[in-house]
Every structure is written in C-alpha cells, then in structure tokens.
Amino acid sequence: MSSVLDFYKYLHTIPELGHQEFKTAAFLADRLEKYGFQVTRNIGGSTGIVGIYDSKQPGPTLALRADMDALGSMVDGVVAANHTCGHDAHSSMVLAAAKELLETNAIQKGKLKILFQPAEEIGTGALSMIKAGVIDDVDIILGQHVRPYQETPMGKAAGAVYYSASTRIIAKITGLTAHGARPHLGINAIDAATAAITAVNAIHLDPALSYSAKATRFICDTSVTNVIPDEANVTWDLRAEKNSTMKQLCEFVEKAILAGAATVGATASVAIVNPIPAAEFDQTIIDVLKKSIIATLGENGLQPDIFTPGGEDFNFFKQYKPTIQAGFIGLGCDLKPGLHHPAMHFNLDALPTGVAILVHATKQILG
Ligand SMILES: [Zn+2]
Ligand SMILES: [Zn+2]
Incomplete structure (x- = not known):
C-alpha cells in the first residue's frame, strides 16, 4: 500500500466518528513513522496525531492539516459512521504528500508538521489540537477540502475557501x-x-x-x-x-x-x-496556493475564491493564533450529489491532483 488511492480505499472502509478515530489514527501514525516523521499520538487526550520532520536548517514551520472523522448518520435507528464529507480523502492526500516530500528529500529548510485532527464535524477537533499546543510553533498552516461539483468542477481547484x-x-x-x-x-x-x-x-x-x-x-x-x-x-x-x-x-x-x-x-x-469562526486567510499564502494550482492544473484549472455559508473548524487555528498564516484549498473532484449526502461520491482521479498541489506548495515554502 503506497499510493494515495491505496490510502483512501483503506480509510474509506473504516469510517469512525469524532474522537473515536482509533483505527484511522493508528494507520496514519504508523505510516508517518515509517516514512521518517517523529510521531506523537493521542494529542490532547483524543486521537489527534502530529508528525514532525525537522530539516535542521533555519526556516518556517509549515503544518499540513487534515481531518480524520466520519459523519454520523441514522441508519435503521442506529447512528452509523459514514465518510460523506471526504475527510478520508483529506487524510489520504496529506499522508501521500508527506510521504512524497520525504522520499524526494524536498524539505530543505524549516520544519514540516503533519496534523491529523479528530472531530471536525462536531467542531471540537481543531480545538483539542490547539489546546495541546500543537500550533504554538507553527508559522503557516494549510488545509484542503473536496468541493461539490456545482461549485468547483473536476479539473479545477480554488486557492481559498472562505467558510462562514x-x-x-x-x-x-x-x-x-x-x-x-x-x-x-x-x-x-x-x-x-x-x-x-x-x-x-x-x-x-x-x-x-x-x-x-x-x-x-x-x-x-x-x-x-x-x-x-x-x-x-x-x-x-x-x-x-x-x-x-x-x-x-x-x-x-x-x-x-x-x-x-x-x-x-x-x-x-x-x-x-x-x-x-469564519475563515481569515493571508494573501501571501493564497498566492502560494494559486501558483501550485496553476502548476498542477494549468491556468484554466484555477477556480475563483469560494465563498460558502458552510463552517469548517480549521478556522479556529487562525482565531487562536492570529499570527499564523493560513490557507485552504478547495479541490474540484466531481463530487455528487453533495457533501453530507449519504450517497456522496467523487472522482478518485482528483486525489493525486490534491497531493500534487500540497507537495508543490510545501516545496515553495520549505524547499
Ligand atoms: Zn462535513
Ligand atoms: Zn468536511
């Protein structure tokens, strides 16, 4: 198992609710360790994972953050976990990017910090990571979310998703x-x-x-x-x-x-x-992400910034540490019928694209 598709296919079979992502976190932590990251498990008394790679050269600390939890939906009177928000895709893409960055010796300065956070859907996962101090030394943080096809078509990505x-x-x-x-x-x-x-x-x-x-x-x-x-x-x-x-x-x-x-x-x-909180981003980071999207998908692949009434607990990071520079990619993947729909599905060919954008952006900052 070595590709983003392999990671996704496995994580998709083990959906777990917020703060109960035991198997998911164990898999991600073991993989990070295998690829050369220094890993800390059970962050904040929950299932959060931090992986650190220190280039030992001066430079910024960049965090790539992914959420791990599935949604709870009622099936026959019982709450069952189901990955209808694509957090399995986010974890897979960040893991694959982390693997590629270390395998290609791409981190030449600063530190790369991988954050796998629990419980985005219930809004307490990012907070559990923040309270454990994981962003205290982080200068820049990047996130990513798969987006519905009506908003971001397959083959396109946005350099900013302004959540409300x-x-x-x-x-x-x-x-x-x-x-x-x-x-x-x-x-x-x-x-x-x-x-x-x-x-x-x-x-x-x-x-x-x-x-x-x-x-x-x-x-x-x-x-x-x-x-x-x-x-x-x-x-x-x-x-x-x-x-x-x-x-x-x-x-x-x-x-x-x-x-x-x-x-x-x-x-x-x-x-x-x-x-x-609503999203607050930094233009220099948005510019980095746009450059990476264009490098990956071409000029026509850059979607205008997205403004959505949806919420995302990624935005707590900036609220708790206003000096952190934040950016968030919206990835087009032909996602239908919509996020949180029990039948949500998307084109898995978008996964390597998401990895490529993360890798390119990281190289701009730490390469
Ligand atoms: Zn969601
Ligand atoms: Zn989500």
Missing part, C-alpha cells in the same frame, strides 16, 4: 403556568417564544453583509393541553460571512430574544453554543 462563521443560540424561555381556563393568571411560554422568533426575524443588519439567523428548533411540551405552558426552548442557527458580522448578529439576536419574551412578561436565558 456559524453558531447556535439556545434560549430557555420561562413564563408562568396557570389553568387553561384562566390564561390571565399565567404567562404563556409559547406566546413568549413566538414573540422572540418574530423579533429575531425582524433584525436587519446592513444588507451588503452576508448573514442569516433563523429558528431551527422549538420545544415546548408540558404533556397536557389544558394548562398554560411555562417553559419553551428555542434554538437559532446563525451564519455570517465575517466574524465581525457574527459578533454584531449575536448581540442583536440576544437582545431580540430577551425583548420578544418580555413583551408578554416572560424571561429568557440565552446561551451561545458551538461557535465556529
């Missing part, structure tokens, strides 16, 4: 229970929650900004229908293209929930859950 910021806001709305015959003695939590939803829907930020805030869950069940319900729980899903917009949106949504609930005399407590 995403977060959930959960509100617990508290009213006052009363007999259904005497609503004037109670405070109906459903009235309060719908007022809060209407208030959030009436938020208008600058229309030039890209954002959305919408209620995605509403729970209110006192199990009886002849009393005034005194508690409702509502979740909103928030997206924004820029971190500054997300900050403003969160403030407005919080105010709207409290004010909306207050219109009928209810109170609300609000919690921000799973915030993932």
Whole structure:
C-alpha cells in the first residue's frame, strides 16, 4: 500500500466518528513513522496525531492539516459512521504528500508538521489540537477540502475557501403556568417564544453583509393541553460571512430574544453554543496556493475564491493564533450529489491532483 488511492480505499472502509478515530489514527501514525516523521499520538487526550520532520536548517514551520472523522448518520435507528464529507480523502492526500516530500528529500529548510485532527464535524477537533499546543510553533498552516461539483468542477481547484462563521443560540424561555381556563393568571411560554422568533426575524443588519439567523428548533411540551405552558426552548442557527458580522448578529439576536419574551412578561436565558469562526486567510499564502494550482492544473484549472455559508473548524487555528498564516484549498473532484449526502461520491482521479498541489506548495515554502 503506497499510493494515495491505496490510502483512501483503506480509510474509506473504516469510517469512525469524532474522537473515536482509533483505527484511522493508528494507520496514519504508523505510516508517518515509517516514512521518517517523529510521531506523537493521542494529542490532547483524543486521537489527534502530529508528525514532525525537522530539516535542521533555519526556516518556517509549515503544518499540513487534515481531518480524520466520519459523519454520523441514522441508519435503521442506529447512528452509523459514514465518510460523506471526504475527510478520508483529506487524510489520504496529506499522508501521500508527506510521504512524497520525504522520499524526494524536498524539505530543505524549516520544519514540516503533519496534523491529523479528530472531530471536525462536531467542531471540537481543531480545538483539542490547539489546546495541546500543537500550533504554538507553527508559522503557516494549510488545509484542503473536496468541493461539490456545482461549485468547483473536476479539473479545477480554488486557492481559498472562505467558510462562514456559524453558531447556535439556545434560549430557555420561562413564563408562568396557570389553568387553561384562566390564561390571565399565567404567562404563556409559547406566546413568549413566538414573540422572540418574530423579533429575531425582524433584525436587519446592513444588507451588503452576508448573514442569516433563523429558528431551527422549538420545544415546548408540558404533556397536557389544558394548562398554560411555562417553559419553551428555542434554538437559532446563525451564519455570517465575517466574524465581525457574527459578533454584531449575536448581540442583536440576544437582545431580540430577551425583548420578544418580555413583551408578554416572560424571561429568557440565552446561551451561545458551538461557535465556529469564519475563515481569515493571508494573501501571501493564497498566492502560494494559486501558483501550485496553476502548476498542477494549468491556468484554466484555477477556480475563483469560494465563498460558502458552510463552517469548517480549521478556522479556529487562525482565531487562536492570529499570527499564523493560513490557507485552504478547495479541490474540484466531481463530487455528487453533495457533501453530507449519504450517497456522496467523487472522482478518485482528483486525489493525486490534491497531493500534487500540497507537495508543490510545501516545496515553495520549505524547499
Ligand atoms: Zn462535513
Ligand atoms: Zn468536511
């Protein structure tokens, strides 16, 4: 087993959920060690892997990062792991690039650091690596994701994927229970929650900004229908293209929930859950990646920068270490019907392309 295709075919048969990527991590760590990297396992108390190759010459530390986890999808009432986001492809491409770079003695300066992170899908994997200090000495970090065919066709790749910021806001709305015959003695939590939803829907930020805030869950069940319900729980899903917009949106949504609930005399407590920052990249690194894409796929292979409402926990690296220079490649691979679709599939011929782009970019930085 030595090619990116071999790696992919094997990893595809062992999908594992976030923080449980035991077999996947063991395979990747063993391979890295075999190719000459100094490997640390179980990073941050999870399944994260770091492989280091030190050229012993002065120069930057470059990290190539891939995610390892599969998605959980419900099959016959049981949550089963399934690689429907292509993280097996990402791990395979980074492993193959790492192998080729050392086999060809391409690292002439600085350090190459390979990061295999767990649990991207649940948004806690990059954080577990960051908290373990793995990016403390990293100057530049590169990531890659396979992209849907509607956005990036086969034979093309983008030098930047601008993911949006995403977060959930959960509100617990508290009213006052009363007999259904005497609503004037109670405070109906459903009235309060719908007022809060209407208030959030009436938020208008600058229309030039890209954002959305919408209620995605509403729970209110006192199990009886002849009393005034005194508690409702509502979740909103928030997206924004820029971190500054997300900050403003969160403030407005919080105010709207409290004010909306207050219109009928209810109170609300609000919690921000799973915030993932928007992408912030460095132009010098984007330029490096574009050069590598053109070298691999030709001028026509360079796709314009991608802007997507999707989230990616890669963007925590820059948020926690603003001096790190970050770049992220979007790889066209005829991916259909879409990411996270149970039948997601793509053209495996794109895998060597992804490897070539990573190898070329690494050589520009460490060669
Ligand atoms: Zn995903
Ligand atoms: Zn993904």
